[in-house]
Amino acid sequence: MPEATPARKPLTAPQKALHKLGLARDIDLALHLPLRYEDETRIVKLRDARDGQLAQIEGTVTHSEIGFRPRRQLLVTLDDGSDTCTLRFFNFYPAHQKTLAVGAQVRVRGELRGGFLGWTMVHPAFHAAGGELPDALTPVYPTSAQLPQAYLRKAVASGLNRADLGETLPPELLGGLHAVVRGTWTLRDALRYLHHPGPEVSLDALEDRSHPAWQRLKAEELLAQQLSQFTARQERAVLRAPALRAAPGGLHEQLLGVLPFALTTAQRRVGEEIARDLLRQVPMHRLLQGDVGSGKTVVAALAAAIAIDAGWQCALMAPTEILAEQHFAKLIGWLEPLLAPLGKRVAWLTGSQKKKQRGEMLALIASGEAALVVGTHAVIQDQVVFSKLALAIIDEQHRFGVAQRLALRSKVGAADDGSAQEPHLLMMTATPIPRTLAMSYYADLDVSTIDELPPGRTPIVTKVVADSRRDEVIERIRGQLAQGRQVYWVCPLIEESEALDLSNATATHAELSASLPGVLVGLLHSRMPVAEKKAVMSLFTGGQMGVLVSTTVIEVGVDVPNASLMVIEHAERFGLSQLHQLRGRVGRGAAASACVLMYTPPDGGRLGETARERLKAMADTSDGFEIARRDLEIRGPGEFLGARQSGAPLLRFADLATDTHLLDWAREAAPVMLRQHPALAEKHIARWLGGKAEYLKA
Structure with a gap:
């Protein structure tokens, strides 16, 4: 008879809380570093203390009572032989009263406040006196409600003792690392030191993470990130994708012939980079970045033409229906007349379609008659079956999560020899990626940049004005309308309260x-039915509507060349890249364009530092790359990256703004390590990323 497997003991509440914090392995505990430190290594005499000092004192309780003014509290007087101090507790239990009874010897730690009535401490930490003083600072860890510091300290200490902290770096890379981190720290030394630093350490160097022990840790983390990105590239290099070649005299050449404008040098260069990628039997993984209005759509259309020329299908996805429509309108305008003679069509898929219409579209896609499929994320749902999908173009890539990218892969047919294939991926973003991010978080992508605007675009003048000058702004709108121009007026979307956001936009519309x-x-606002949104947009696009009041649904992709003025209300509530995206909706025609950023200072105050920095950046420059650099400075990479990181590990310790020297070292070390020491590289990735590395491959 087979032996029964022993039942696993259910987890206790603190164990569950550890797992919730992601502390499942010994190495996770070892890498859970303190937020700050408390110095319990010495006892201070009250006569030597300073007001406001965090101090540890020891003495005898000479008085203990419960007072009721101004509220119920336990009042304890402690005498340390040099002076006395009153301890106040507003929350207390019988056990507290027992430990702090008259005559008890106690050790107390807290913030000392001096005043007219002598020293006081409110809610200090305390325990019975005696016992040896620790010889290192006491760590205070990031934690949650169910996880007391004392339990977490024990868990981290035992994790640190058990974790395998052996050296993963080969000797030839250690020399370079020691030069960069100033010292020969091993990972084990660095972690032991950061969990329990000696009392002589400079707390500043620990807190600003400039200490060599921190540097060693950050270098290891950046190396793990680079290794996993290079591994993702290597694994993609063995995957198969259809090789796509433009036919002579085919769709690609015809499209170039019918475009009403000439391509810029940058558009041609980027188009060639993409065409070269599509020729290879390895899946393309390219990010196409360009400032607002730089002409990314036409580059995407040319790539689609190559895929269709080669007899395959192309999918184009945008995050919202309005955006999908915008791209769709342009692309269809260019491609549909050329597809018709070939017996091919353009299909359209969104979440709000009627069942019958959707069924027709699904049939066209499955039969292969639909050469180009455009839509929202509905394109990658299970019931969508492609005949031969070879290229997926994803717009505004950072809103497109990792899971969706993985779903796309399952849509490609097998190659002629039966082996599995992946589609080529082209991701487009109008939020340029600053260089340090391109080198770290996007190191697994090839990046193409359109760095010039099409001729005939007019520079946009940006003005920052207070809401108190609203009447002048409305007067300016009258002037633009009199010249036959159109105007956008954007109100902020308040995530927590759609009702409030609606009333803002509705009130402005009435005014x-x-x-x-x-x-x-x-x-135009987010709660309107799709049909109504479309009707409003077509009136504005067609020129019958003079002013469009909208919440941020017009942020990306809307193209109305006759619009020459953009007013953004409560501009202080918007992020920098969002403001830049909105501003890019004007200046698309020949008329001089302006963007007015209207801000409302808080009652009787002035704008916060961050909001002022954002508005200043907008007034200073209209270069999307400079805006992106400043945005990264203001927000840090976590928020900047948004959904790209839904799964990919954010850096916990390294900071791209200050640690570029470590990033440069990691970029050089990663390929060497993968080539010459693959087993060590694998061990290093497992230590730092565990299961998270999978996500980076999307």
């Missing part, structure tokens, strides 16, 4: 309608 008699003023 502008009243101030501009005879002008059609439209309203």
Whole structure:
């Protein structure tokens, strides 16, 4: 009879809390570093203490009582032989009273406040006196409600003792590392030191992470990130994708012939980079970045033409229906007349389609008659079956999560010899990626940059004005309308309260309608039915509507060359890249364009530091790459990256703004390590990333 497997003991509450913090392995505990430190290595005499000092004192309780003014509290007087101190506890239990009874010897730690009535401490930590003083600072760890510091300290200490902290770096890389981190720290030394630093250490060097022990840790983390990105590239290099070649005189050449404008040098260069990638039987993984209005759509259309020329299908996805429509309108305008003679069509898939229409589209896609499939994330749902998908173009890539990218892979048919294939991926973003991010988080992608705007675009003048000058702004709108121009007015979207956001936009719409008699003023917000949104957009695009009041749904991809003025209300509530995206909706025609950033200072105060920095950056420059660099400085990489990181590990310790020297070392070391020491590289990735490395491959 087979032996029964022993039942696993259920986890205790603190164990569950550890798992919730991601502390499952010994190495996870060893890498859970203190937020700050408390110095319990010495006892201070009250006569030597300073006001406001965090101090540890020891003495005898001479008085203990429960007072009721101004509220119920335990008041304890402690005498350390040089002076006395009153301890106040507003929350206390019988056990506290027992430990702090008159005559008890206690050791107490807290913030000392001096005043007219002598020293006081409010809610200090305390325990019975005696016992040896520790010889290192006491760590205070990031934790959650169910996890007391004392339990976490024990767990971390035992994890640190058990974890395998053996050296993963080969000797030839250690020399370079020691030069960069100033010292010969091993990972084991660095971790032991950071968990229990001696009392003589400079707390500043620990807290700003400039200490060599921190540097060693950050270098290891950056190396793990680079190794996993290079591994993702290597693994992709053995995957198969269809090789796509443009046919002479085919769709690609025809499209170039019918475009009403000439391509810029940058568009041609990027188009060639993509065409070269598509020729290879390895899946392309390219990020196409360009500032707002630099002409990415036409580059995407040319790539789609190559895939269709080669007899395959192309999918184009955008995050919202309005965006998908915008791209769709342009792409269809260019491609549909050329596809019709070939018996091919463009299919359209969104979440809000009627069942019958959707069924027709799914049939076209499955039969292969639909050469180009455009839509929202509905394109990658299970019931969508492609005949021959070879290229997926994803717009505004950072809103497109990792799981969706993985789902796309399952849509490609097998190669002629039956082996599995992947589609080529082209991701487009109008939020340029600063160089340090491209080198770290995006190291697994090839990046193409369109760095010039098409001729005929007019520079946009940006003005920052207070909301108190609203009347002047409305007067300016009248002037633009009189010249036959159109105007956007954007209100912020307040995530927590759609009702409030709606009332803002609705009130502004009513105010502008009243101030501009005879002008059609439209309203666009997130809760409107799709059909109504489309109707409003077509009136504005067609020029019948003079002013469009909108919440941020027009952020990306909307193209109305006649619009020459953009007013952004409560501009202080928007992020920098969002403001830049919105501003890019004007200046698309020949007319001089302007963007007015209206801010409302808080009652009787001034704007916060961050909001001021953002508005200043917008007024200073209209270069998307400079904006992205400043945005990264203001926000840090976590927020900047948004959904790209839904799964890919964010750096916990390294900071791209200050640790570029360590990133440069890691970029050089990673390929050497993978080539010459693959087993060590694998061990290093497992130590730092555990299961998270999978996600980086998408």
